[in-house]
Amino acid sequence: MMPDMKTVTIRDLNRQTASILEAVEHGETFELRRNGKTVGYLSPAPPPPANIPNWKAHFEWLRRQPRNRGGFVKALDDERRRLRAREEASGNLR
Amino acid sequence: MRFTADSSAIVRLYDPQALAGEVEELRRFLEEDEKVLTLSDLARVEVLNVLLRRPEWGTAMKFEQDLAEGLRLRVEAVAWPMAFRQAESLARRFSARLRPGGHDLVLVATAVTMGATWFLSFDRNTRQRSLAAAAGLKVWPPLSKDERGHARRRGHA
Numbered sequence: 001m002m003p004d005m006k007t008v009t010i011r012d013l014n015r016q017t018a019s020i021l022e023a024v025e026h027g028e029t030f031e032l033r034r035n036g037k038t039v040g041y042l043s044p045a046p047p048p049p050a051n052i053p054n055w056k057a058h059f060e061w062l063r064r065q066p067r068n069r070g071g072f073v074k075a076l077d078d079e080r081r082r083l084r085a086r087e088e089a090s091g092n093l094r
Numbered sequence: 095m096r097f098t099a100d101s102s103a104i105v106r107l108y109d110p111q112a113l114a115g116e117v118e119e120l121r122r123f124l125e126e127d128e129k130v131l132t133l134s135d136l137a138r139v140e141v142l143n144v145l146l147r148r149p150e151w152g153t154a155m156k157f158e159q160d161l162a163e164g165l166r167l168r169v170e171a172v173a174w175p176m177a178f179r180q181a182e183s184l185a186r187r188f189s190a191r192l193r194p195g196g197h198d199l200v201l202v203a204t205a206v207t208m209g210a211t212w213f214l215s216f217d218r219n220t221r222q223r224s225l226a227a228a229a230g231l232k233v234w235p236p237l238s239k240d241e242r243g244h245a246r247r248r249g250h251a
Contacts, residue, residue: 051165052128052165053124053128053129053130053165053166054128054165054166055121055124055125055128055129055166056125058107058160058166059117059121059125061156062107062108062110062117063110065110065153066110067110067111069110069148069151069153070109070110070111070112071109071111072105072108072109072111072112072144072145072147072153073102073105073106073109073111073112073113074111075144075147076101076102076105076140076141076144077102077219079140079143079144080102080197080217080219080220081219083195083197084195084219084220087195087196087197
């Protein structure tokens with residue numbers, strides 16, 4: 001439980017729904033408890049955005065990039081090819 | 095389950111000229127379960143190095159923002175002395191038969207040291223992917239028949 005946060009039981013919520021919701025409307029947050037355990041929160045604020053990777057947004061960004069702003073895959077391939085050629089020249093890969 | 099990416103996979107996330115089929119394959123794989131990719135500082139610098147060839151395009155900045163955000167890509171600290179000991183161990187077990195490059199040994203050893211379950215790599219020009227499989231990592235995209243042959247025949251000899 002967070003310090004200073006008011007708790008409310010399911011029974012309280014059933015009996016005092018209007019007054020609890022009014023308090024929420026005025027900025028109060030309640031920890032909702034059932035059988036002594038936290039089951040959720042009543043809050044005027046929406047939950048924070050989930051910390052999930054959201055790859056869809058990333059690939060949409062990639063799709064928006066002009067095609068002429070690329071060539072990095074080739075640059076990396078060339079870089080590794082040069083590295084490999086150096087190792088082959090030194091006899092490491094024979 | 096930990097997904098560790100080689101630079102060859104990371105760089106495809108930032109290149110509009112990357113092969114559409116590979117990017118689509120990568121998109122489907124990553125969007126399923128919204129996977130988080132971990133990478134080492136070695137991969138970070140390797141990717142940054144190529145993106146910084148054109149700093150004015152802002153791609154390097156986007157990569158760095160994504161790393162700072164830490165939601166899709168996460169740089170993980172690596173115990174480098176342990177990674178190099180692992181690289182030496184891989185060399186002793188596989189070099190005579192697989193003939194990996196030194197860079198590949200370090201990349202795969204780093205993934206093993208980071209506790210990777212999966213190793214994402216598109217580098218099919220080297221023995222990196224076969225070495226990763228021989229080292230016990232699951233490799234994605236799946237190994238080709240030839241690569242599987244190398245990993246099996248040569249990895250467990």
